Amino acid sequence: xxxxxxQISFQNFFNxxxxxxxxxxxxxxxxxxxxxxNGGGKSKFFNGFLWLFYDEILDSDTKLRKNIKNQAVKxxxxxxxxxxxxNDLIECxxxxxxxxxxxxxxxxxxxxxKKSKANASLIDNSDWQVFFKGLEVSKKDxxxxxxxxxxxxxxxxxxxxxxIQPNLREYSLFQGEEIDKLIDFNQADSLNRAVKTxxxxxxxxxxxxxxKYVAExxxxxxxxxxxxxxxxxQSYRRKLDEKNVRKNSLDIESERLKSYxxxxxxxxxxxxxxxxxxxxAESRKVFDDKLKEQNAKLxxxxxxxxxxxxxxxxxxxxxxxxxxxxxxxxxxxxxxxKLNNYREIRTIKKVAVLSENSNQINLLPPDSPDTxxxxxxxxxxxxxxxxxxxxxxxxxxKHILSLLNRKGSGQxxxxxxxxxxxxxxxxxxxxxxxxxxxxxGAIQNSIHRTREKEQELLERITKIKDKIKGxxxxxxxxxxxxxxxxxxxxxxxxxxxxxxxRLQKAEExxxxxxxxxxxxxxNIRKDESELSRMRPQDTPKEYEIHLDISTDIRNAAQRxxxxxxxxxxxxxxxxxxxxxxxxxxxxxxAGGILKFEKNPRGTIDFxxxxxxxxxxxxxxxxxxxxxxxxxxxxxISVNPYGYLYPLLxxxxxxxxxxxFIKGFFEETEKVFPQSIILIKxxxxxxxxNKLNKLGNELLKNVSVSTIYLNQIPKNSKQVExxxxxxxxx
Amino acid sequence: xxxxxxxxxxxxxxxxxxYNINEDMIKKAKLSPPYENKVIEYLAVIIRxxxxxxxxxxxxxxxxxxxxx
Numbered sequence: 001x002x003x004x005x006x007q008i009s010f011q012n013f014f015n016x017x018x019x020x021x022x023x024x025x026x027x028x029x030x031x032x033x034x035x036x037x038n039g040g041g042k043s044k045f046f047n048g049f050l051w052l053f054y055d056e057i058l059d060s061d062t063k064l065r066k067n068i069k070n071q072a073v074k075x076x077x078x079x080x081x082x083x084x085x086x087n088d089l090i091e092c093x094x095x096x097x098x099x100x101x102x103x104x105x106x107x108x109x110x111x112x113x114k115k116s117k118a119n120a121s122l123i124d125n126s127d128w129q130v131f132f133k134g135l136e137v138s139k140k141d142x143x144x145x146x147x148x149x150x151x152x153x154x155x156x157x158x159x160x161x162x163x164i165q166p167n168l169r170e171y172s173l174f175q176g177e178e179i180d181k182l183i184d185f186n187q188a189d190s191l192n193r194a195v196k197t198x199x200x201x202x203x204x205x206x207x208x209x210x211x212k213y214v215a216e217x218x219x220x221x222x223x224x225x226x227x228x229x230x231x232x233x234q235s236y237r238r239k240l241d242e243k244n245v246r247k248n249s250l251d252i253e254s255e256r257l258k259s260y261x262x263x264x265x266x267x268x269x270x271x272x273x274x275x276x277x278x279x280x281a282e283s284r285k286v287f288d289d290k291l292k293e294q295n296a297k298l299x300x301x302x303x304x305x306x307x308x309x310x311x312x313x314x315x316x317x318x319x320x321x322x323x324x325x326x327x328x329x330x331x332x333x334x335x336x337x338k339l340n341n342y343r344e345i346r347t348i349k350k351v352a353v354l355s356e357n358s359n360q361i362n363l364l365p366p367d368s369p370d371t372x373x374x375x376x377x378x379x380x381x382x383x384x385x386x387x388x389x390x391x392x393x394x395x396x397x398k399h400i401l402s403l404l405n406r407k408g409s410g411q412x413x414x415x416x417x418x419x420x421x422x423x424x425x426x427x428x429x430x431x432x433x434x435x436x437x438x439x440x441g442a443i444q445n446s447i448h449r450t451r452e453k454e455q456e457l458l459e460r461i462t463k464i465k466d467k468i469k470g471x472x473x474x475x476x477x478x479x480x481x482x483x484x485x486x487x488x489x490x491x492x493x494x495x496x497x498x499x500x501x502r503l504q505k506a507e508e509x510x511x512x513x514x515x516x517x518x519x520x521x522x523n524i525r526k527d528e529s530e531l532s533r534m535r536p537q538d539t540p541k542e543y544e545i546h547l548d549i550s551t552d553i554r555n556a557a558q559r560x561x562x563x564x565x566x567x568x569x570x571x572x573x574x575x576x577x578x579x580x581x582x583x584x585x586x587x588x589x590a591g592g593i594l595k596f597e598k599n600p601r602g603t604i605d606f607x608x609x610x611x612x613x614x615x616x617x618x619x620x621x622x623x624x625x626x627x628x629x630x631x632x633x634x635x636i637s638v639n640p641y642g643y644l645y646p647l648l649x650x651x652x653x654x655x656x657x658x659x660f661i662k663g664f665f666e667e668t669e670k671v672f673p674q675s676i677i678l679i680k681x682x683x684x685x686x687x688x689n690k691l692n693k694l695g696n697e698l699l700k701n702v703s704v705s706t707i708y709l710n711q712i713p714k715n716s717k718q719v720e721x722x723x724x725x726x727x728x729x
Numbered sequence: 730x731x732x733x734x735x736x737x738x739x740x741x742x743x744x745x746x747x748y749n750i751n752e753d754m755i756k757k758a759k760l761s762p763p764y765e766n767k768v769i770e771y772l773a774v775i776i777r778x779x780x781x782x783x784x785x786x787x788x789x790x791x792x793x794x795x796x797x798x
Contacts, residue, residue, distance in 0.1 A: 203734050203780065210779045210789055217790045542797040549771050550793070556744035560737055641730050 001101035002644040002673035003163050004029055011093040011110070012077040014044035015712070017722035020095060025725065028705040031669045032676045034725075035683050035695060036710035041723035042678035046650040047075070048094040049173055051109055053160070058175070072130040074123055076113050081122050082719040084115045098163050098646075099142060105159050106147055108136040122719065135160075164645045167197050171632065175650040183628050185606055186276075188268040191631065192603045198635045198643070201568060204561040208554075215547070215554040219528075222543040226535055236534040243527035250520040253513060260509040264601045267503035271496065276617075278496035281489045287475040288489070291468060298464045305457040308450070321446050322439035332437050339426050346423075374404040510600040568638055569604060572596050576634035582667045583626045586659035591623055592616040594630060606631070622656040629664065633671045646674040654681060658694045669703045683709075689728060699729055732759050735776055739769065770796060 009024040010016035016023040025034070025045075036042045047057040056065040057075055068075070076092045084090055093110030111132040120127035137156040138147035150156055164172045171182060171194070184190040196202050223240060315321035369377065369385060377383055377400050383390045390396035439446075528551065532544065573596040584591045595607040608616050608627060619627070629652075636643040647668065653661050661681055668675045682695030690709055691699060698704045707729035712721055739745060739755045748768045757765065760777045764770035771793060778789040 200730075200734070203731070204737075206780065207734060207738070207776065210775055210786060213786045214775060214790050214793055218794075221794070545767075546794065546797045549768055552744055552747060553738070553768065553772055553775070556738050556741035559743070560741050563741075564737060640733055 002642075003098050003100055003646065004674050005096065005098045005163075005646050005676065006104065007095075007097040008045075008048060009093075009095045010045075010048060011091050011095075012080040013048060013092055013094055014075055015039075015041055015077060015079075015721050015723045016044065017077040017079045020093070023723070023725065025708055026706065026727070027674070027676060029674050030703055030705040031665060031698075032674065032706045032708075033665075033682065033698065033704060034676065034678045034708045034710060035680070035691065036678070036723075037680055037683045037685065037712075039721075040680070040683075040710040040712055041725075042650055042680065042710070043175070044723075045678055046173075046175055046648065048096075049648055051094055052096060052107060053164070053169055053173070055109075069132070070125070072111055072113060072132070073125050073128045077722065078122050078719050079722050081113075081115070081120070081128075086115050086118050086120075089114050096163075100162065102142055103139050104142050104147075105137065105139045105162070107160060107163070109133070110136075168645055171198060172645050173648050174652070176652065176654055179625055179628055179649075179652055183631050185608075185627070186272045188265060188272055188603075188605075191606050194632065195568075195572070195604060195635055198632075199568065199639045200641065201565060204557070204564055208557045208561050211550070211554040211557040215550040218543075218547040218550040222539070222547045225543050226539055233534065233536075236531065236536075239527060239531055239534060243524060243531065246520055246524050246527065250517060250524065253516050253520060257510065257513040257517060260506050260513055261601045264503065264506035264510060264599075267499050267506055268599075268601075270499040271503050274492060274496040274499060277492050279617075281492040281496070284475055284489050285493070287471050291471050291475070294464055294468050294471065298461065298468065301457055301460050301464065305454070305461065308454055308457065312450070315446070315450065319435035319439070321443070322436040323443055323447065325433075325436040325440050326443045326447070328436075329440055332433075332440070335426075335429070335433075339430075342422060342426070368403070371404065374400055378404060507600045514600075565602070566598065569596050569598055571638045572604070572631075572634050575637040576630050579633040579637070579667055579671075580626060580630035583630055583660070583663040584623065586662045587622070587657070588659075589623075591626070592619070594627065594634075622653075622660050625653065625656065626660060626663075629667075633667060636671050643672055646676060647672040648676045648678075650678040651680065652677065653679075658692075662694055662697075665698060665701075665704070691728070704729065731776055731780055734780075735760060735769075735773055738772055744768065767796075 005027050007024060007026050009020040011020050011023065012018065013023075025032075034042065034045060043058065043060060050056050050058060050065065051068055054065070055068050057068055057071055058064070059066045059071070072092070073081075076090055080090045080092075089112045091110065091112055093108055095106065095108040095110075097104060097106045099105065111130055114129040114131070116127055116129055135156055137150040137159050139150055139159065140147045150159060174182065183194050226236070226240075316324040373384065377390065378397065381389065381391050381397060383396055383400060388396065390400055532548075535544070573594065576594040576596070580591060580594055592608050592610050595609050595613075597605045597607070599605045608619065610616050653664055658681070661679070665677070668677070682692055682698065683690060684692035684695070687696075689696070689699075690711070691707075695707075699707060706727065709726045709728050711724050711726065713724065716722075735758050736755050739750050739758055744750065745755070748766055750766060750768065754765050754769070758769050758773070760773045760781065762770070762773075764773060774792050774796060775789060778784045778792050779786075784792070
């Protein structure tokens with residue numbers, strides 16, 4: 001029969017100000033809910049249990065559990081202390097009543113404090129005298145009226161353990177995030193410890209050990225009996241020796257197996273611990289390689305950009321680009337016009353000078369051959385102006401001669417009138433500007449293309465920089481230890497690989513060792529069978545029967561333990577998934593599958609997988625907590641006796657949403673005979689009854705036995721704060 | 730509660746076959762006498778002595794040993 005908490009009362013305990021009568025909660029089987037807003041007394045309520053079981057309270061300032069001895073003044077109601085006169089005694093107590101099918105028990109813990117001086121501080125221990133009382137326990141037959149004190153300390157302890165067994169208290173009492181630690185899936189032994197604690201599987205271990213001991217002793221007794229019999233043959237003794245040798249080998253192998261299993265556990269823990277870090281380290285390595293590649297690209301493009309910028313100046317004066325000539329299109333035509341004007345004026349002036357002494361003039365175009373050239377042309381009988389023959393005495397030859405002989409021509413003659421001849425000057429300008437002039441039309445296009453190239457390079461630089469930043473951001477989420485430390489990445493990957501390889505080795509060793517043990521055990525059984533046939537006729541039959549039954553029971557116990565364990569694993573998986581589906585059914589996201597497997601060591605491995613069997617990671621905090629709760633509920637469900645103790649949870653699903661909370665309430669009542677849930681997520685200050693929509697749904701739900709509402713009077717000073725409780729169901 | 734442990738061991742096929750333990754006997758099996766079968770008695774005494782009365786191994790053995798004499 002499960003233990004059920006019937007009542008819990010507080011007297012001047014934190015903000016539960018006043019007598020027990022004003023601060024009593026009555027509870028029943030099933031789901032019991034205490035709704036309170038922040039500061040409404042949920043954690044204080046929970047602290048009452050910590051005091052009863054552990055003599056501790058959770059200090060809300062430091063979030064640490066502290067011994068009650070040093071906290072007495074702090075936990076006594078401020079309002080009671082404030083109202084007390086000097087030398088007044090204030091009672092501070094927590095009392096709890098619970099029952100099983102036969103008795104009802106009452107447990108009370110408390111102290112008195114006395115105000116030593118006026119204006120005493122409300123928290124300073126030196127201003128108060130504290131008088132602790134011992135544990136008070138009383139019990140009564142459930143059918144009777146009166147409680148009787150229990151004075152025996154062992155009996156008192158047994159009664160307290162009956163409420164919740166010490167090894168189960170961590171699974172029965174938890175606050176918020178503590179749930180996540182109940183079963184830590186990253187710790188290989190955490191799940192197995194919960195299974196061993198919450199199920200009866202340990203009983204099978206215990207039975208296997210004792211039946212083994214009984215069988216060994218029975219064999220020893222029989223052998224001693226046979227050894228003292230002279231009729232025992234040499235071959236019997238030899239067989240017995242052989243069996244003993246095998247037995248020794250079996251013991252040695254069993255020890256080896258233990259060490260392999262130890263190595264397996266240690267390395268499994270290390271692998272589990274490093275798994276996510278290794279995944280991160282490997283991902284980091286991928287990021288690092290990508291970053292390296294991107295940084296190289298960035299360097300290359302930056303160099304190309306720098307080269308482009310450096311060459312911008314050159315492009316002004318480089319004939320291939322001729323940027324300096326940009327905008328000079330009109331200057332070229334101006335130049336040509338001016339040059340033509342110049343030549344025209346010059347020619348006219350030249351003609352005017354020549355006409356001063358003769359009416360004949362050989363008007364030649366500007367830049368006509370000089371005297372020396374004319375002489376050469378005459379001698380070679382060829383006109384270089386028109387590139388034709390000018391044979392002697394022909395008209396062309398005579399024309400060249402007339403030019404040579406024209407007035408003012410000749411080597412020794414100077415034409416003084418053509419001062420300031422700018423022909424060469426203009427020629428040089430033309431020559432120098434020739435390549436630029438040809439490019440002027442293409443300059444705009446060239447600048448445009450260069451600008452485009454520059455823009456393209458800048459865009460590529462920005463793009464790569466963004467990519468690098470993105471990679472760095474993503475990489476920074478992969479925590480592996482010391483941030484940005486490449487040595488850590490390599491170390492973790494090496495450590496993980498090492499642990500994984502040791503784990504595989506231990507796994508192989510375990511399998512081999514188990515095979516050897518199986519073979520040795522089989523041979524020992526054959527030896528035993530042969531020995532039973534070889535025993536002397538007058539061996540006492542009772543010894544033989546005794547050994548026979550003991551050995552059969554031992555073997556049956558060994559087989560049963562394996563059978564029960566294997567069945568339990570498959571049932572555990574079935575139950576866990578059932579609970580998990582129900583817990584998350586009001587959530588929009590579908591969850592994964594909880595997978596349980598027996599490992600070579602003979603314990604359980606847990607995985608969270610998708611439908612294809614691939615491991616799923618990165619589930620939200622809400623899903624993680626639901627996984628723990630589902631597995632916890634499954635372990636309790638597979639236990640043939642269920643769970644015989646109440647559950648007390650303070651803010652088990654705070655901030656996880658109404659869907660999870662609804663699923664949790666529905667599922668809790670299927671597993672725990674009684675649950676007391678302290679919660680603020682059903683509170684709505686705007687609502688008439690202070691319950692939100694889900695709170696009102698639960699109010700109508702038949703599986704919810706009681707609902708209490710804790711309230712604090714509005715606008716109270718700190719020293720006047722007290723919790724007023726109201727039973728609304 | 731502990732009766733279930735007894736029943737579970739008795740359900741072992743090899744054991745039940747050798748000692749002719751049928752489902753009806755398993756259902757009725759309990760830690761306290763009378764016992765329908767010597768093996769059931771052996772097992773019940775071991776379980777009770779070890780897990781209910783919380784005796785040491787030697788005491789458990791002596792209790793079992795006395796069942797044959």
